Every structure is written in C-alpha cells, then in structure tokens.
Amino acid sequence: MKTIIEPFRIKVVEPIAMTTATHRDLALKKAGYNLFNLAAEDVIIDLLTDSGTGAMSAEQWAGIMRGDESYAGARSFFRFRDRVAQITGFEHILPTHQGRASERILFEIMGGPGKVVPNNNHFDTTRANVEHSGAKAVDLVVDVAHDPKNRAPFKGNIDIAKLRSLFKEVGADAIPLVMITVTNNSGGGQPVSLQNIKDVRAVCDEFDKPLFLDACRFAENAFFIKEREEGQGDRSVSSIVREMFDLADGATISAKKDGLVNIGGLLLLRDDAVAAEARNVLIMTEGFTSYGGLAGRDLEAVAQGMEEVLHEDYLEYRIRSTEYLGENLLAGGVQIIEPPGGHAIYLDACDFAPHIPPHQFPGQAVACAMYRHAGIRACEIGSVMFGQEQPPDMELVRLAIPRRTYTQSHIDYVIEAVLEVHADRDNLRGMRIVEQPPVLRHFTVRFEEL
Ligand SMILES: *Cc1c(COP(=O)(O)O)cnc(C)c1O
Numbered sequence: 001m002k003t004i005i006e007p008f009r010i011k012v013v014e015p016i017a018m019t020t021a022t023h024r025d026l027a028l029k030k031a032g033y034n035l036f037n038l039a040a041e042d043v044i045i046d047l048l049t050d051s052g053t054g055a056m057s058a059e060q061w062a063g064i065m066r067g068d069e070s071y072a073g074a075r076s077f078f079r080f081r082d083r084v085a086q087i088t089g090f091e092h093i094l095p096t097h098q099g100r101a102s103e104r105i106l107f108e109i110m111g112g113p114g115k116v117v118p119n120n121n122h123f124d125t126t127r128a129n130v131e132h133s134g135a136k137a138v139d140l141v142v143d144v145a146h147d148p149k150n151r152a153p154f155k156g157n158i159d160i161a162k163l164r165s166l167f168k169e170v171g172a173d174a175i176p177l178v179m180i181t182v183t184n185n186s187g188g189g190q191p192v193s194l195q196n197i198k199d200v201r202a203v204c205d206e207f208d209k210p211l212f213l214d215a216c217r218f219a220e221n222a223f224f225i226k227e228r229e230e231g232q233g234d235r236s237v238s239s240i241v242r243e244m245f246d247l248a249d250g251a252t253i254s255a256k257k258d259g260l261v262n263i264g265g266l267l268l269l270r271d272d273a274v275a276a277e278a279r280n281v282l283i284m285t286e287g288f289t290s291y292g293g294l295a296g297r298d299l300e301a302v303a304q305g306m307e308e309v310l311h312e313d314y315l316e317y318r319i320r321s322t323e324y325l326g327e328n329l330l331a332g333g334v335q336i337i338e339p340p341g342g343h344a345i346y347l348d349a350c351d352f353a354p355h356i357p358p359h360q361f362p363g364q365a366v367a368c369a370m371y372r373h374a375g376i377r378a379c380e381i382g383s384v385m386f387g388q389e390q391p392p393d394m395e396l397v398r399l400a401i402p403r404r405t406y407t408q409s410h411i412d413y414v415i416e417a418v419l420e421v422h423a424d425r426d427n428l429r430g431m432r433i434v435e436q437p438p439v440l441r442h443f444t445v446r447f448e449e450l
Contacts, residue, residue, distance in 0.1 A: 032446025044375030052256035054403030067297025076296035090268035092275035097293030099254025100125040102267035111135040121186040153228040156184030157196040181214040182221035189341025191224035210249035220342035260305030349395040360430025374417030
C-alpha cells in the first residue's frame with residue numbers, strides 16, 4: 001500500500017476552538033505580535049513545539065494509574081530504570097524533570113570557566129547551561145547544513161576536520177567532553193549518521209575524552225540511519241539505537257520528545273565517579289535519585305513511551321507525515337530546509353519574504369501572517385531568537401509536529417494555509433521591536449508592524 005496511515009485509533013478527543021480572522025487579529029495585537037504570548041485556546045493548530053505536546057497511549061495512561069508514589073525505591077522507578085537500561089545499556093540512569101535539568105547537572109560537574117564544549121549545534125538550553133557554567137559552547141556542524149537546498153542525507157553531522165582543529169586550537173585540556181545532538185534540532189531536525197558518531201568517537205578516544213549524546217530524538221535519528229545509511233537498512237531500529245548509545249559515555253535526554261510524554265528527562269552515565277557526583281546534585285536540586293523531580297506515575301509513562309517510540313510502524317508514520325508536509329510545501333513553491341527533518345519543517349523566511357530585511361524580522365512576519373490567516377502557531381528561529389548576540393545564518397520559521405496529535409487533514413489544512421499566505425507574500429510587512437528583555441528575548445519581546 002502506498003498510503004501510510006496513522007497506526008492508531010483515537011480514544012480521547014480534545015476540541016479545537018475555531019476562531020475568526022477578526023478574533024485572531026485582535027489576539028495578535030494584544031500579544032504584541034509574539035506568539036508565545038497567545039492563549040493556547042486562541043490557536044487552531046499549534047506547531048510551536050513538539051516538546052511535551054504529544055498524545056499518550058492507552059498503555060501509558062494505564063501506567064499513570066499504576067504509578068507507585070513511594071518516596072524511595074518505588075516500583076515505578078525500577079520499571080523505568082530497567083526499561084531504559086535495556087534500550088540504552090547505560091549503567092547509571094538518573095530521572096530528571098526535563099532535559100535542561102540533566103544539562104544543568106552535567107555542566108555543573110563537567111563545565112566551568114576556561115572550558116570549551118563542541119557540539120554539532122547546541123540547542124538553546126544546552127548552550128545556556130554550558131555558558132552558565134562559565135564554559136564556551138562551539139558549534140561544528142558540517143557546512144552543507146547551512147544550504148537549505150542541499151539534500152545531503154545527514155546534515156546533522158559534526159565536521160570532523162573542524163573538531164580536530166578545535167582540539168588543536170584550544171588544547172585537549174580545555175575540552176571536558178564532546179557532544180552530538182541527535183537529531184540536530186537547531187539545524188533543521190537533520191539526522192547524524194552512525195559513521196559520524198563513530199568518527200567523533202575515534203577523535204574522543206585519541207584525546208581520551210568522553211562523548212555525550214543530546215539524545216532527545218534518538219529514535220527518529222535511528223530511523224533515518226536505517227532509511228538512509230549504507231548497510232543499515234536491514235537492521236532493527238532498536239539495534240541501531242543501542243549502537244548509538246554504546247558509542248557514547250553518557251546522554252542527556254528530554255523525554256518530552258521521543259519519550260512520548262508530557263514531562264520528564266534523563267541523565268545517563270557510565271562513569272561511576274561522575275554518576276556519584278551527579279546523584280548528589282540531583283538530590284540537592286531535583287529530588288531523590290529514584291524520582292528526580294517526577295511523580296512515580298510519570299516514570300511509568302516514560303518507561304512505556306520509550307518502548308512505544310521504537311515501534312517501526314510508528315516511526316515510519318512519524319517521519320513520513322513530517323515529510324508529507326515538507327514535500328507539499330516545496331511542491332507549492334515554498335522553500336524549506338531540505339530534505340525534511342524528523343520532527344519539524346523549517347520554512348526559509350528570506351526566500352518567503354525577500355522584501356523584508358533581517359533587521360525587520362521576516363520569520364516573525366511570516367509566523368504572524370500564518371496565525372492571522374489560519375490560526376496556526378509556529379516558531380520563529382532567526383533574528384528574533386538569536387539576533388541579540390549576532391545575526392544568524394538563516395531566517396527560519398519552524399513548524400514542529402506534536403507526536404500522534406494531528407491527523408492528515410490537519411496537516412492538509414496547514415499546507416493550504418501556508419500556500420495561501422505565500423501567494424499573498426508581497427503584502428507581508430516587517431516588524432519593529434517595541435520592548436525586549438536583555439537575554440532570551442524571543443519569549444517576551446513585543447513588536448509592532450511596520
Ligand atoms: C528540548 C531539547 C532540550 C531541552 O529539553 P527540555 O525538556 O525542554 O528541557 C535539549 N536539547 C534538545 C536538542 C532539545 O530538543
């Protein structure tokens with residue numbers, strides 16, 4: 001069969017409030033043209049993020065009822081620990097309330113002034129936690145990642161030559177660990193090949209440095225490896241996942257992505273001494289080692305979600321539905337980052353609205369127009385998000401797809417709406433900032449239309 005269907009039926013529904021363009025126009029003005037300021041009820045299709053916005057399965061909800069809320073040694077913790085150990089092979093499995101808590105604990109221990117942390121692309125919270133420790137975050141993604149039209153299969157890879165020259169430039173002593181983000185969220189949701197992880201591992205071995213994965217989308221990345229990497233097509237996704245983790249010394253994970261839950265995170269480690277330190281910080285700031293800031297029921301949901309995300313019919317549907325959105329937008333003349341990523345489609349706003357210069361925020365203008373026209377909420381990833389420090393390489397609008405949440409007709413509606421806004425693109429107007437905070441401005445900045 002050619003059509004890949006959603007491999008689930010719907011058991012519980014949540015109504016969407018249908019709004020009018022007049023209502024949305026007013027809501028947008030009140031929000032200062034910042035889509036983070038909107039009430040979610042004023043949104044028809046919410047593609048702001050795929051983080052914690054997915055639907056849980058009947059088995060996960062059953063786990064929620066079975067949750068053991070004992071303070072220490074809860075049954076739910078052991079189920080969580082054993083499931084994660086079986087999938088990842090790590091010796092030390094620490095639950096945290098979300099990915100950034102794992103990052104904060106890791107960099108409190110391994111970061112610090114004078115240190116330099118390489119990554120393909122640091123996600124914004126990862127960068128913030130590296131820098132908060134006093135260390136410097138350096139992005140070493142391959143150059144093809146910066147070309148939206150290049151359809152290379154693994155545009156999330158680290159450039160090994162750049163990694164080697166960083167070691168030469170700053171000295172191995174300054175580098176506490178090497179990190180790889182799979183898939184590369186800030187770089188268009190593009191995957192990293194198994195070969196690239198092996199090549200980075202070899203550099204780490206040469207300099208005796210640990211390799212960490214920022215593994216929020218480990219299953220999506222493994223599925224891309226199976227689909228695209230030579231010699232990997234006959235393997236199970238689970239075995240590829242295991243090999244990815246076997247190559248690493250540790251991982252930080254937000255379970256709000258491939259954990260298929262609404263809240264939760266993990267810090268995975270091999271080294272006993274680092275794990276002992278991490279447990280102390282965990283107890284001080286998150287909670288006891290058998291719950292780490294989560295309820296017992298949350299641990300049940302993560303244990304079940306980590307298993308479900310490896311079902312290959314789920315992953316085939318997941319990757320195909322993102323691709324379906326991307327290919328239809330491309331066919332309609334909208335430039336996206338090619339090829340489509342795993343969890344999101346990124347529109348090239350410079351191509352969409354070439355008459356709006358970066359300092360007038362073309363991505364924000366496109367995102368606001370999509371909301372006004374059809375109630376779709378997307379996320380600007382360009383000069384609003386990153387321009388406070390230095391102008392970014394690209395002006396993007398990210399349409400992130402929540403897991404198991406929207407059907408094909410919702411996506412058809414999004415395609416139609418984006419193409420209509422695109423047809424009327426000459427009428428898009430730039431934006432001017434009227435109010436902004438000193439850091440991470442995208443969350444609270446206010447604009448007016450020019
Ligand atoms: C979401 C995300 C994080 C942070 O996780 P939170 O659960 O939001 O704290 C870190 N890295 C990447 C790549 C992410 O996508």
